[in-house]
Amino acid sequence: MTDQHIDIRPITEEEWPEWARAGTRAFGGRFDPADESQIRGIIEIDRSLGAFHNGRIVGTTTAHTLELTILSRHVPFALVDAVSVQPTHRRRGLLNRMMKLQLEEFQERGEFLAGLTATESSIYGRFGFGIASWGENWTISRDHTEILNVPQQTGETRFVDPEEMRSIWPQIFERVRHERNGMFSFPDPFWDLFQHDPEQWRGGASGFFHVVYETDGGPTGCVSYRLQSGVVIVNMLLGENLEAERALWSFCFGIDLMTEIRALARPVDDPLPWLLINTRKLERSVRDELWLRLVDVPAAIEARSYDSEARVVIEVRDQFCPWNQGRYEMDVSPDGALCKQTTRSPDISLDVSELGAAYLGGVTLETMRRSGRVDETTSGAVAMLDRALAVDRQPWIIDM
Ligand SMILES: CC(C)(COP(=O)(O)OP(=O)(O)OC[C@H]1O[C@@H](n2cnc3c(N)ncnc32)[C@H](O)[C@@H]1OP(=O)(O)O)[C@@H](O)C(=O)NCCC(=O)NCCS
Secondary structure, three states: OOOOOOEEEEOOOOOHHHHHHHHHHHOOOOOOHHHHHHHHHHOOHHHOEEEEEOOEEEEEEEEEEEEEEEOOEEEEEEEEEEEEEOHHHOOOOHHHHHHHHHHHHHHHHOOOEEEEOOOOOOOOHHHOOEEOOEEEEEEEEHHHOOEOOOOOOOOEEEEEOHHHHHHHHHHHHHHHHOOOOOOEOOOHHHHHHHHHOOHHHOOOOOOOEEEEEEEOOEEEEEEEEEEEOOEEEEEEEEEOOHHHHHHHHHHHHOOOOOOEEEEEEEEOOOOHHHHEOOHHHOEEEEEEOOEEEEOOHHHHHHHOOOOOOEEEEEEEEOOOOHHHOEEEEEEEEOOEEEEEEOOOOOOEEEEHHHHHHHHOOOOOHHHHHHOOOOEEOOOOHHHHHHHHHOOOOOOOOOOO
């Protein structure tokens, strides 16, 4: 059943409280008015869609106007968020319609990349999103947290209250995000919300504790963690260098009366497993993090830099955004990139979601070829493009 009589349009300021309540309810929560102003702060009303049925909001989605790091470049990026349909109105095509409207809007605005983090990995492939980055959740007993080569520390760790954290965290984050593919910017209202730390997002654990590592030159790292029944839950730990990261891990591992440390969504190439003496005791589980969508294939390909030369014709399938569908001649090298429509026969054929997955270098096209997702018609074409797309550090995101 489709509901064409359900109107989908941007919400107004007056409609925002109902939109927020509906969105929270769809995720199984209850909207707490105590969080209203901070959550409102991160919402761009004109980019927030509501699906209206008889005047009531039954579907929500929004986009944040951000920028994303790709090989030290920063490109416009639309982060899709708060995607929901009320349990009373599911599987009638509302998400499909909202997503279509959003992607058309991104294209009109010249936002050639969109992304999101997904509650379920079965939802977004059909809309052309591919898994561009993975994260690892860690668990380790405190008994096994001895670190190799404990470094000479030139600085100190110190607790900071949420107000001071609010000024320190963005500085550290800004310096680190420029070096990591996939990381996106967080404008000020996101940090206000982080400082506010809504109780409904704590999952029954304590509010945040914030600890900074600083040397004579100032802060170089921060960790924000919660405590719950003897467990330290590390939400965000970032250091500008190895010394800061090691100092902050040593701090977390040294919190008396705690038995276990858990860390959420760490980079898959994080050095910590290589610092532990008893590496096997670190339990690691991997899950998808950033789902990336090339909204405008040639613009996205030309926006990236490439470490080696590749000249290939790719055939892109994109049923959801038909303006992308077609053959493109890619001519990329460390000197620049060109991507133009062509009628030449393709060397590689793939779905736009596979291109999104490979775009940040988090997976090779060869892996996807071996899984049957990518077709190679000219031998060696996949290997050549993989060399051009390769990155030194795996993509990673922090999703507040
Ligand atoms: C996920 C959600 C928004 C889907 O909304 P919806 O209006 O029911 O989705 P649609 O009817 O437009 O479905 C579009 C397609 O996606 C599929 N789909 C939708 N939700 C799915 C899910 N959770 N798992 C697998 N497939 C799903 C549908 O089967 C349909 O497939 P088809 O095109 O092959 O027929 C809704 O179930 C929801 O609000 N879930 C709880 C909150 C949530 O998880 N939001 C996502 C945040 S990232």
